[in-house]
Amino acid sequence: MTDDAVSRVAVTDAAAGLLARLRRQHGDLMFHQSGGCCDGSSPMCYPDGDFLLGDADVHLGDLLLTDGPPAATGATGEEFTVPVWMSRAQFEYWRHTHLTIDVVPGRGAGFSVEAPEGVRFLIRSRLLTDAEVATLR
Amino acid sequence: MTVYAAPGQPGAIAEYRARYDHWIGGEYVPPASGQYFENPSPVTGQTFTEVARGNAEDIERALDAAHGAAPAWGRTSVTERANVLNRIADRMEAHLEEIAVAETWENGKPVRETLAADIPLAIDHFRYFAGAIRAQEGSISEIDEDTIAYHFHEPLGVVGQIIPWNFPILMATWKLAPALAAGNAVVLKPAEQTPASILFLIDIIGDLLPPGVLNVVNGFGVEAGKPLASSSRIRKIAFTGETTTGRLIMQYASQNIIPVTLELGGKSPNIFFSDVASARDDYYDKALEGFTMFALNQGEVCTCPSRALIQADIYDQFLGDALERTKAVKQGNPLDTETMIGAQASNDQLEKILSYIDIGKAEGARVLTGGHRAELDGDLAGGYYVTPTVFEGKNSMRIFQEEIFGPVVSVTEFADFDDAMKIANDTLYGLGAGVWSRLGETAYRAGRTIEAGRVWTNCYHAYPAAAAFGGYKGSGVGRENHKMMLDHYQQTKNLLVSYSGQKLGFF
Numbered sequence: 001m002t003d004d005a006v007s008r009v010a011v012t013d014a015a016a017g018l019l020a021r022l023r024r025q026h027g028d029l030m031f032h033q034s035g036g037c038c039d040g041s042s043p044m045c046y047p048d049g050d051f052l053l054g055d056a057d058v059h060l061g062d063l064l065l066t067d068g069p070p071a072a073t074g075a076t077g078e079e080f081t082v083p084v085w086m087s088r089a090q091f092e093y094w095r096h097t098h099l100t101i102d103v104v105p106g107r108g109a110g111f112s113v114e115a116p117e118g119v120r121f122l123i124r125s126r127l128l129t130d131a132e133v134a135t136l137r
Numbered sequence: 138m139t140v141y142a143a144p145g146q147p148g149a150i151a152e153y154r155a156r157y158d159h160w161i162g163g164e165y166v167p168p169a170s171g172q173y174f175e176n177p178s179p180v181t182g183q184t185f186t187e188v189a190r191g192n193a194e195d196i197e198r199a200l201d202a203a204h205g206a207a208p209a210w211g212r213t214s215v216t217e218r219a220n221v222l223n224r225i226a227d228r229m230e231a232h233l234e235e236i237a238v239a240e241t242w243e244n245g246k247p248v249r250e251t252l253a254a255d256i257p258l259a260i261d262h263f264r265y266f267a268g269a270i271r272a273q274e275g276s277i278s279e280i281d282e283d284t285i286a287y288h289f290h291e292p293l294g295v296v297g298q299i300i301p302w303n304f305p306i307l308m309a310t311w312k313l314a315p316a317l318a319a320g321n322a323v324v325l326k327p328a329e330q331t332p333a334s335i336l337f338l339i340d341i342i343g344d345l346l347p348p349g350v351l352n353v354v355n356g357f358g359v360e361a362g363k364p365l366a367s368s369s370r371i372r373k374i375a376f377t378g379e380t381t382t383g384r385l386i387m388q389y390a391s392q393n394i395i396p397v398t399l400e401l402g403g404k405s406p407n408i409f410f411s412d413v414a415s416a417r418d419d420y421y422d423k424a425l426e427g428f429t430m431f432a433l434n435q436g437e438v439c440t441c442p443s444r445a446l447i448q449a450d451i452y453d454q455f456l457g458d459a460l461e462r463t464k465a466v467k468q469g470n471p472l473d474t475e476t477m478i479g480a481q482a483s484n485d486q487l488e489k490i491l492s493y494i495d496i497g498k499a500e501g502a503r504v505l506t507g508g509h510r511a512e513l514d515g516d517l518a519g520g521y522y523v524t525p526t527v528f529e530g531k532n533s534m535r536i537f538q539e540e541i542f543g544p545v546v547s548v549t550e551f552a553d554f555d556d557a558m559k560i561a562n563d564t565l566y567g568l569g570a571g572v573w574s575r576l577g578e579t580a581y582r583a584g585r586t587i588e589a590g591r592v593w594t595n596c597y598h599a600y601p602a603a604a605a606f607g608g609y610k611g612s613g614v615g616r617e618n619h620k621m622m623l624d625h626y627q628q629t630k631n632l633l634v635s636y637s638g639q640k641l642g643f644f
Contacts, residue, residue, distance in 0.1 A: 032381045035565065036611065037402025037439045038301045038328075040379030040540050041489060051381070052388050087380070089565050089611070093538040097496065106485025107329045109302070110382035111358040111366075115329065116190075120485035125496040125535065 006135045008098055008128075009061040009084045015103040015121060018114060019045075019082055020067035026113050031101065032057075033086040033094075033123065034110065043084070043101050043121045044112040051085075058091040060084045060099070098132065100124045141238045141248060141472040143178075145185060151235040151242070153186045157336045159195055159355065162202035163348025168356075169194035176333050179245035179480040180471050182519030188332040191356030193364035199324045199352035200370045203295040206349030207322035211292040215270045218318055222267035225342045226260045232341050233257070238472065239337040240306055244330075245480030245521065246434050247471050258600055259310040262618075265602035269620040270318040283637035289630040292320030293372035296626065297365045299386075300335070301377040302328035302482050303437040303542075307600075309335050311617045312375050317350065319626040324352045324371070326362050330483045358382070369393050373626065376400070377439070380611060398615030398625050400439060400608065402540045403568030406561040407431075407442035407597065408551075408583060410574040414451040423595070424573045428459040430597045431546035432466050432478050432525045437486070439612075440569030442597055444537055445548040446557055452550040459527075460506055466525050468511055478544060480520040487521040490543030493536055494526065502530030502547065532560045540566070554579065558586045567609030571597045590616070 011019070023029055028048035034040050044051070061084055068077015084101070086094065101121055108120040128136070142148040156173060158165040168189035175184040189195070210218075229236060237251035246255070278286040298312040305327060316323050327335045332355040339353060354361055366374050367389040376386045377400040390397045413424045431442050447455050471479030481487045487510065494508055507526030512518065526545040528536055537547045551557040561570060567589040574580040574595070584592040590607045593599065600606065605619035615625050 034379040034381035035402075036378075036380040036383070036540055037400070038303060038378045038437075038542060039382075039485075040402050040542065041493075042379070042485075044381045046385075051385055090380075093533075093565070094535065097535060104485055104488040106483055106488065107357075108485055109328055109330065109358050109362075110378060111363045111385060113359050115357045116360060120488075122485065122488055122492060124492055125499070127499055 006132050007061045008136065009063060010098070010100045011063045011065070012100060012102045015101045016063070016065050018103050018117070018119065019063070019065055022113055023067060023080060028080070029082045029113070031082060031084040033060075033084070033090070033099070035087070035090050039109045041123065042108055042110070042112070043123055044110050045114055045121055046111065047113070048083070053085055056088050057085045058088050060086055063101070096128055096133070097125045098128050139474045140470065143180070143472060144239065144242050149238070151239040151337070153239065153333055153337060155186060157186060157188045157333055157355070159189050159191060159199065160336060160339050160343065160351070160353040161195075161199045162205070162352065163343065166198065168192070169198070174329075176243070178242050179482050179521045180242060181516045182484070182521070185242065186333050188355045191354040191361035195354050195356070196324065196361060196364040196368065199354045200295060200368060202349035202352050203322040203324050204370065206347055207292070207294050210322055210347060210350045211294070211320040213320065215273070218320060219267035219271045221345055222263045222314060222318060224345050226263040226267070228342050228345065229256065229260045229263070229338070233260070236306065236338060236341065240334045241471050241479070243334045244302065244305055245471055245482050247476045247479045249474050249476070250434060252474070255304055255307045258602075259307045262307070262310045262314050262602050266314040266318040269623060273620070273623060280633075283635060285634050285636070287632040287634065289632070290319070290623070290627045291630045293626055293628055294321060295371055296321045296323055296373040296375065297368065297371040298323055298325045299362055299366065299374070299376045299378065300325060300327045302330035303434060303439075305331035305334045306338055308377055313351065315622040316626045317346070319623050321626055322350050324354060324365060326354055326356070326365055329357055367392070371395060373397070383613065396625065398617070399613040400568075400615070400617065401611060401613040402439045403566035403589070403608065403612050404444060404538060404540055404564045405440050405442050405569035405571065405589070406444045406446050406564075406587070407571035408446045408557050408561060408573060409448065409451070409455060410557070410576070410579055411448040411450050412575045412579070413573050414455050415575065420575060425459055425462045427571060427573060427597045428546075429462045429466065432463070432544045433598050435478055435481050435523070436544040437482060437542050438598070439540075440591065440598070441540070441542070442569070442571050443541060443546055444532070445546050446551050446560055447548065448557070449550045449552055456505075456548060463506055463525050463527055468522060468524065469513065470517060478525060480522050481543060482521070484521055486542065487523065490523050490541055490545065493539070493541045493543070493545065497528050497530065497534065497536040497547070500530065500534045500536070502528040502534055502536055505529055505548070507544070532563055538564060554583070558583065562588050565611040568612035569593065
């Protein structure tokens with residue numbers, strides 16, 4: 001995990017690496033967590049700004065990532081952030097859980113940018129602890 | 138009992154091509170990029186064909202063909218178009234078994250469902266819209282003695298359709314039949330998970346339509362779906378899928394000022410009132426089957442009855458019987474006619490379902506049966522199978538609020554009618570619902586109180602043409618499966634005609 005502070009969202013190393021590669025192709029990125037049919041419940045990744053946000057959405061947090069050589073090499077990479085959003089109505093049902101964006105082999109649908117890579121972003125969830133809830137409130 | 142040979146095996150009645158190009162202008166056209174993507178069968182996890190990887194250039198080419206065909210197709214008589222739809226239905230009927238096997242191989246669903254439901258329903262759907270368009274009439278309004286308003290139906294022109302993977306042929310048909318009946322030309326993008334079965338169908342029916350009236354471009358959403366949905370050259374976009382993409386499609390449509398129809402899923406309550414258990418008769422047996430319908434199509438149905446609400450005084454006993462019924466569901470080779478539940482459509486779908494089983498447990502829901510991946514033997518070992526799973530918990534849990542799209546039902550109890558309605562409507566969605574009661578008044582009141590577009594009453598998962606299907610709340614816009622869908626594919630032309638020889642006197 002690359003994000004240790006108290007937060008609602010995190011990302012696995014595998015997903016972080018993929019995001020760095022996708023950013024080189026598509027520019028800055030954003031996530032909007034989907035609901036509903038078929039590929040619903042999948043986090044959809046778009047070029048930042050492609051999906052119009054509004055009062056109906058909640059900003060869950062930013063993934064803080066680095067694009068660059070492995071830390072072991074001593075060199076520093078370029079830092080970037082990927083904001084994660086969800087519709088406000090859906091958030092009411094999800095707010096007690098912490099979300100980690102992972103990636104699995106597969107073929108999502110929708111217009112999420114990772115699908116052509118033969119992989120799919122996937123949400124892994126856990127309950128927020130009482131301490132985390134207190135901090136986030 | 139029959140076990141169909143898999144496509145590619147000796148004795149198979151359905152054979153896929155080794156490669157599929159785009160279907161544009163009545164012929165197969167290679168993708169502009171020259172690239173193809175592999176298409177695995179979820180039955181085994183093994184690739185069985187490769188499919189053209191479309192991009193914006195391919196979409197433009199398909200739109201060119203559609204625009205070339207649309208004016209003449211739109212001018213054909215309704216008789217002619219109805220005859221074409223009937224011929225499509227007849228041809229499908231003559232090839233029903235092989236289409237069913239082909240779809241099962243691509244999607245993973247049991248062949249008994251494709252044989253008895255998916256394909257017969259698709260055939261009937263073409264016939265329904267053949268009849269509906271023949272019977273459709275315009276209208277006139279007599280404004281005054283000398284002034285008449287005539288209302289004509291006219292096709293929109295070229296429309297875009299994006300199809301889901303859970304019923305690759307039936308969902309394509311739900312969109313195609315009304316669009317074609319109304320005189321539109323179509324550019325259709327199948328789902329990435331099920332790109333080939335619609336082309337298997339095209340190989341059977343493709344010659345029945347004038348070239349360019351129906352065009353199929355495969356590819357990934359971001360590469361092919363987005364250029365179609367955002368094109369200024371379509372007059373309407375229809376989509377079945379999830380909410381974020383639904384919003385994105387509305388966003389593109391707003392930029393082009395075109396209408397959309399959206400079907401975005403649900404979290405359907407299936408409600409069992411006390412009187413269901415007042416006798417151990419055929420009705421009780423039917424209600425238990427109604428509970429177990431969550432396993433139909435591996436739960437990959439927008440209207441999966443994925444929340445079972447059982448009245449408290451029959452809870453233990455009814456749930457006990459329902460668990461027994463669930464455990465009797467036979468999982469295995471989807472090409473075996475005895476198999477009742479097959480494979481999930483893709484690996485990512487399998488992973489998502491398992492992630493929901495994890496969060497369900499973490500939230501304190503109890504697994505009453507199932508709750509894990511099913512490991513099958515032999516060739517099926519690489520396939521994507523999940524055992525039918527029953528959770529017990531509370532409606533506030535995420536497994537009660539999100540569409541898992543797998544064979545997973547979350548069960549809770551309710552105290553009385555009002556409590557049942559409160560729980561049933563405590564959801565973002567409103568696509569389907571089930572109500573089970575022997576009392577007409579209870580069933581009627583519940584059906585009218587539930588905020589959902591389709592309330593199955595003493596039945597579930599029936600999809601006959603002529604019963605409108607669509608969502609309340611977050612479940613979408615529009616009604617498919619009914620002649621009212623014609624309105625979503627037609628313009629209204631009003632001729633306001635004066636038969637008076639006298640001027641108004643203004644100027």
